[in-house]
Amino acid sequence: MEDHLSIIFLGKAGAGKSSSGNTILGREVFESKLSFRPVTSLISVESGTVFGRQVSVIDTPDILRSEQQVQTFCQYVLQDSRPVLFLLVIRVGRFTVEDHRAVDAASRVIGPHRLEKCYLLFTGGDELKMSLDNYILQNKTSSLPDVVKRFSWRIHLFNNKDGGQEQVRKLLENTGNSAGKISVTFRVSVKLAADQPQFT
Numbered sequence: 001m002e003d004h005l006s007i008i009f010l011g012k013a014g015a016g017k018s019s020s021g022n023t024i025l026g027r028e029v030f031e032s033k034l035s036f037r038p039v040t041s042l043i044s045v046e047s048g049t050v051f052g053r054q055v056s057v058i059d060t061p062d063i064l065r066s067e068q069q070v071q072t073f074c075q076y077v078l079q080d081s082r083p084v085l086f087l088l089v090i091r092v093g094r095f096t097v098e099d100h101r102a103v104d105a106a107s108r109v110i111g112p113h114r115l116e117k118c119y120l121l122f123t124g125g126d127e128l129k130m131s132l133d134n135y136i137l138q139n140k141t142s143s144l145p146d147v148v149k150r151f152s153w154r155i156h157l158f159n160n161k162d163g164g165q166e167q168v169r170k171l172l173e174n175t176g177n178s179a180g181k182i183s184v185t186f187r188v189s190v191k192l193a194a195d196q197p198q199f200t
């Protein structure tokens with residue numbers, strides 16, 4: 001049986017955390033809207049099966065307003081031995097000083113050791129008119145290229161408008177969190193058994 005995976009979304013308000021949680025679970029469980037006040041003020045957890053793997057998605061409020069609360073919660077989650085994937089969410093567009101502060105706050109919460117496995121999840125893929133790599137490289141006047149380098153280019157792009165599941169499958173694959181060979185082997189062996197001629 002595959003380990004249960006926890007995915008924790010971090011980022012500033014409006015980055016697309018709740019929408020990305022909905023895309024991963026394939027249903028609208030987290031409230032998401034465009035607003036000047038952060039919609040999510042509490043940490044919320046929703047679970048489901050994603051490509052054969054039990055996944056809990058943890059949606060968090062604006063990291064710039066609730067770093068301490070989020071940090072305490074993450075430490076609690078990390079006490080468990082289950083695998084945890086941190087996704088630092090950034091909306092494509094102008095990368096501002098505030099966006100940079102949100103990356104720094106999320107990095108403090110995650111800690112230097114776990115940061116080595118954290119991915120930057122960009123949202124707004126439907127609005128991007130170029131590849132994600134080009135978008136980052138062309139953002140020369142901002143600190144975005146440096147931030148991405150700091151994450152060794154562990155990046156992924158979501159289009160939450162269409163919420164397609166292929167981007168979710170790729171995210172799990174790229175981050176090394178696909179359902180493992182054990183369950184695949186199990187399915188194959190069941191099929192082989194079913195295909196065997198029946199001797200009575």
Ligand SMILES: Nc1nc2c(ncn2[C@@H]2O[C@H](COP(=O)(O)OP(=O)(O)O)[C@@H](O)[C@H]2O)c(=O)[nH]1
Pocket residue numbers: 011012013014015016017018019020031032033034035038039040089123124125126127158159160161
């Ligand atoms: N066009 C587009 N809009 C998005 C995308 N992801 C999120 N949004 C919108 O951005 C706004 C903020 O998203 P939300 O998930 O609530 O951000 P949160 O505050 O980080 O949870 C909402 O109006 C979403 O519909 C995306 O991939 N494409």
Ligand SMILES: [Mg+2]
Pocket residue numbers: 017018019031032039040059060
């Ligand atoms: Mg939200």
